[in-house]
Amino acid sequence: MIVLFVAIFSPSTQLPIIEYLExxxxxxxxxxxxxxxxxxxxxRRLSEIINSGIQPMQNLSVMRQLPPEVNRDQWHIILFHGCFFTAFEKELEKLAGKYCVGDELSMADVCLVPQVYNAFRFKVDLSPYPIIRRIYTVLMEVEAFKKAAPDVQPDSIG
Structure with a gap:
């Protein structure tokens, strides 16, 4: 969980943090x-799809609630394909330019990157999602996203 402390304000969810900083x-x-x-x-709508749709389903607290017979890797594949990427790709067909909404970086791009990173981590086939893949590739060339990548962080476990 990301927590930002500024004066007396301490939002503990991503979108309020991003909007506060904005x-x-x-x-x-x-x-x-x-x-x-x-x-x-x-x-905001695309960001909320990620924030309330897929991101909570990847939390360790949710993962711990899965019955032991549920294969965790299969859970992620079903989650990404069935619940998120298909719907998100359809939205991007209407809205995307270079990035999620047009040609300027936005909060939706910031929210998308970790989801694609996790999809790669769980070996989810992203070939059915060409717009998501293209946007992710473009975003990963942006210096801020390169510096924020999980695997380059000092506390990364690889």
Whole structure:
């Protein structure tokens, strides 16, 4: 779980953290929410699909609740294919440009990267999702995403 402590504010979920940073420090870097209200709504919707749809299902607390007969690798394959990537790819067909929503980085891109990383980790076949794969490839060329990759972190267990 990611926790940010700033003064007395301590959100413990990703979207409030991102939005808080956007609202308090947005002008000092890349804005993750488009100025256009329609695009902003699309970004928030895509981010919420990830935040409330797939991300909670990958938490260790949820994984521990699975019955012992459930194969964890199969769980992730079903989760990614059945519950997330198919629906997300369909949304991207309507919205994507270079990134998830048009041609500017957004909160949706920040939310997507860890999900694709986990899909690779669990050897999920991403060939049915060309837009997701393309966006992920483009994002992984962005310096900030390279520096944030889990396997380059000092505490990474590989």
């Amino acid at each position: 609202e308090t420090r947005g002008s000092s870097g890349v804005s993750l929410l488009p100025k256009d209200p329609v695009k902003r709504a699309h970004v």
